[in-house]
Amino acid sequence: MANIKDIAKHLGISVSTVSRAMNDHPDVSEETKSNVMQAVRALNYRPNALAKGLIQKKTFTIGLMIPDIADPFFSELGDAVESKLFEHGYQVIYGNTKRNPAKEKQFLMTAMERQYDGLILTPDHLDEEFVDLLTNLPMPAVFLRRRTPPGLSMPFIDVDHHRAALDAMDHLIGLGHRHIGFIGMPDNSFIGNERLRGYRERMELSRLPCDPTHVETGGRSIRDGREAMERLYARHSELTAVFAANDLLGIGALEWLARRQIPVPQRVSVIGFDNLNLAELHWIQLTTMEQPRPRMGSRAAELLLRMMEDKALNPEPELFDTKLIIRGSCASASGNA
Amino acid sequence: MANIKDIAKHLGISVSTVSRAMNDHPDVSEETKSNVMQAVRALNYRPNALAKGLIQKKTFTIGLMIPDIADPFFSELGDAVESKLFEHGYQVIYGNTKRNPAKEKQFLMTAMERQYDGLILTPDHLDEEFVDLLTNLPMPAVFLRRRTPPGLSMPFIDVDHHRAALDAMDHLIGLGHRHIGFIGMPDNSFIGNERLRGYRERMELSRLPCDPTHVETGGRSIRDGREAMERLYARHSELTAVFAANDLLGIGALEWLARRQIPVPQRVSVIGFDNLNLAELHWIQLTTMEQPRPRMGSRAAELLLRMMEDKALNPEPELFDTKLIIRGSCASASGNA
DNA sequence: CTGAAAGCGCTTACAG
DNA sequence: CTGAAAGCGCTTACAG
Structure with a gap:
């Protein structure tokens, strides 16, 4: 695929200028910008996110650890998380752990290696090794539908x-x-x-x-x-x-x-x-x-968003209210033996 | 987080040696390897996957575009894809498109920018712009539960x-x-x-x-x-x-x-x-x-694996057989008016 | 078996 | 408004 040098060469300008044009930097002339846009189309150029992430230390990626993506409870929760985060330009990476302790840990490792910006976690196995990994986590995290294990300080979203x-x-x-x-x-x-x-x-x-x-x-x-x-x-x-x-x-x-x-x-x-x-x-x-799955998912995303903006922030945990939904499966016991 | 230089400095050796030890390269001494392993633990070092991917042109990431992750049909299909790919060291990135044309295109762009190694696609909107993106796709792709649009040559897995x-x-x-x-x-x-x-x-x-x-x-x-x-x-x-x-x-x-x-x-x-x-x-x-969802998902993954290994390969499409499952919802019409 | 150097594709002060 | 240069954190010939 074409890279930034190809664009620069094609237009006879420097890569710095191309970079600035690509990012809509204020002090590059409209003319240059439109030239760059044209070249981008012509050469089918897409900036390499790895290079970008490496230098900016920001990947616009967040990890969502979930016990089972096929469980309707969690897929709906995930939807809520994803759509909130998507609004803010983040891509969510699902970690479908299948409640497997090894996969949970592996997801954490992957998240660190791939430089995710934040994590939303619904782990099932809070053993020592797992908590250890969490202790040295370089990015903010919030627990969703889980409580924060003792010794850690990230917030959680759950119901009582x-x-x-x-x-x-x-x-x-x-x-x-x-x-x-x-x-x-x-x-x-x-x-x-x-x-x-x-x-x-x-x-x-x-x-x-x-x-x-x-x-x-x-x-x-x-x-x-x-x-x-x-x-x-x-x-x-x-x-x-x-x-x-x-x-x-x-x-x-x-x-x-x-x-x-x-x-x-x-x-x-x-x-x-x-x-x-x-x-x-x-x-x-x-x-x-x-x-309230949608509200919980979206709230977890909000907390994470804030924490990513201000790393010093440590929001309070939040407990959401449940609601009794009455349908036909319960009746008065009076008629019974 | 600690980087490779920190490890090198810590041990008084070069980053090249650290790199080789990390990747279990044959010609680095056992002693050095074990020193490196120790330092890795001590400094809590994880190699940066962005830097690695940038230089190796390989990210061990594959994108799985799916209409709706909450639809049990697709979450099961996804499971099959994921577990096959996981065996081979790949992480799958779910693209939950919600059948939204803009999201489908965006997923493709993201995949290109983030240098995914391959793609498994279940798109719903095969308009011109989408097919255009596909024409210039820099990585192999296979269609799953969809047919390949005319003009493109990647294989598909579907039923008849x-x-x-x-x-x-x-x-x-x-x-x-x-x-x-x-x-x-x-x-x-x-x-x-x-x-x-x-x-x-x-x-x-x-x-x-x-x-x-x-x-x-x-x-x-x-x-x-x-x-x-x-x-x-x-x-x-x-x-x-x-x-x-x-x-x-x-x-x-x-x-x-x-x-x-x-x-x-x-x-x-x-x-x-x-x-x-x-x-x-x-x-x-x-x-x-x-x-046969599990077989279809797993087969799509297999084809992709092969295509990634040999970029010249272009496997034939495959159609899987369906099977009539008889339960209680159908009966003979004889008793009817 | 080990190290110095170049380079992956970007961004960002710095200078002009 | 634009460019040259350094650098992000790795890997990999090349040389020894």
């Missing part, structure tokens, strides 16, 4: 999962349910544990049974939800409600109940968490706790 | 949409259906039109009615499918089957039918296209034409 779980449980208990099961995420998930903590607290407060046999954890997918529901029901057929720690698990629970012809919500109510688009499908109509 | 539509129609007609509607994509979609062409050909071959009132096009989403089904049914309540050009449209059709309590498949059969994971949900059980 515990508070939201309390709200979900209040809804169920307010409906008169006494026998409530919990379907949760893997035990190492902070988020899953916060939601579980909310479940336990409310159950205990109301002196309702919530021993470990009422809890099934370990998954995130529809299939996991199906299997968890099956096990839960085998142990406790007296259950009239289930709190699923995310919508996918909730949908799986609904699926198992439907297969078994156990009527929802008449016999069993199900509440989810996330408010995926899927949750409003006609057959699903899942009552759930909505997390 | 027309052939697959024929197969889908054969299934419906074989089941005894005579009144079949079509729910399709926007009129400018090549893929949508190929599928529509298959529908028409088979209908005409069997002398079945397929005038424009039997066809509703213009969308891709569940919601579009719902609305199309409504319009189709309003005009032709005698329909006993519908061919939806993708699963999302098919699911929308199913949703509308369910809301109206029109039994599927007893009263109306629905066939889709894609075989999304969603299609096997208990309530949906959509019969559909499967496209």
Whole structure:
């Protein structure tokens, strides 16, 4: 491809002038500028971003580490991040980690080597090595839908999962349910544990049974939800409600109940968490706790933008409110056994 | 961050030696290598990929242009591309175009400026300007789930949409259906039109009615499918089957039918296209034409890998076979009016 | 086995 | 308004 020298030679001027014209520098004559533009078209010239980045120490690139790009929750969050950043001229590089610790670390290394200007992180494995890498991070970063690990100081954007779980449980208990099961995420998930903590607290407060046999954890997918529901029901057929720690698990629970012809919500109510688009499908109509994904993604991008502008800045973490979305999957427990 | 000079100074050796040690060059002593490794750890040194790329003319970066990262069809395709390329040391940069013509072009410009080593493309707008950009592309490219526009010579990976539509129609007609509607994509979609062409050909071959009132096009989403089904049914309540050009449209059709309590498949059969994971949900059980996404994505990556190795290579396009997946949404038309 | 030097393609003070 | 020169952080012949 043509380079800046070719343009300079073509026009018989210096590369400095070409460079200034390309960047629309104020003190280069209009005539020169238009000559340069013409030559650029003629020679199909595109400035080399590597050279530019090397010297300017700015790549207009930000890394977005995401557990799973195919998970609708994260692809929507990513969309929000990307469109905000795009407005400001940044390109976002998705790091689709698949929740693989090695990939998470590798993404960080790559980000450093490729001189990204900033990072938005949703890691799943905050082990020592990972935190170590973060300690020496040369660019600003913000955690999204995750909390900042102890010892680090970057801001985070999240919802209060515990508070939201309390709200979900209040809804169920307010409906008169006494026998409530919990379907949760893997035990190492902070988020899953916060939601579980909310479940336990409310159950205990109301002196309702919530021993470990009422809890099934370990998954995130529809299939996991199906299997968890099956096990839960085998142990406790007296259950009239289930709190699923995310919508996918909730949908799986609904699926198992439907297969078994156990009527929802008449016999069993199900509440989810996330408010995926899927949750409003006609057959699903899942009552759930909505997390404001667009606002969260866009806010994380804003914080990062500010931090890149002023490296000394260290914004406060922010917790967003969740919202109960009532659909058809929960009903009053009164009609039940 | 520390650079190569810092390491050299720290050890009292030259940058050339450091460079060679970093790249595990055969003729540098083991002792020097281990010294360098130590210094690298001590100073937290990471080589600058911009400088490296600038000089080596290789960035180990490939661009993947995708219409919508949140569309499960494409996120799975992307996964396959990414994991194949990752094995070979490449990072993939997602270009989430949202089917926006400006974004598609911009992604191409970015790819050129940032010196990507190759491109995998799923564009939606093949206008003149776009084709022009492609003509002067300095790196190899392959089209995925798209055909190469006339005048260009890069290979493509796709399925034979027309052939697959024929197969889908054969299934419906074989089941005894005579009144079949079509729910399709926007009129400018090549893929949508190929599928529509298959529908028409088979209908005409069997002398079945397929005038424009039997066809509703213009969308891709569940919601579009719902609305199309409504319009189709309003005009032709005698329909006993519908061919939806993708699963999302098919699911929308199913949703509308369910809301109206029109039994599927007893009263109306629905066939889709894609075989999304969603299609096997208990309530949906959509019969559909499967496209082998993992194989297609991985094959596109393979072709690109080869083309990057040997720039003179120009592999042949490849068409993959689709497969009919029979679930519960289609039944024999015999019981119908 | 190691080092000095040139160069990748840009930008940016500095001088005029 | 324009140009010559230095430099960003690397790699790679070339010479020893």
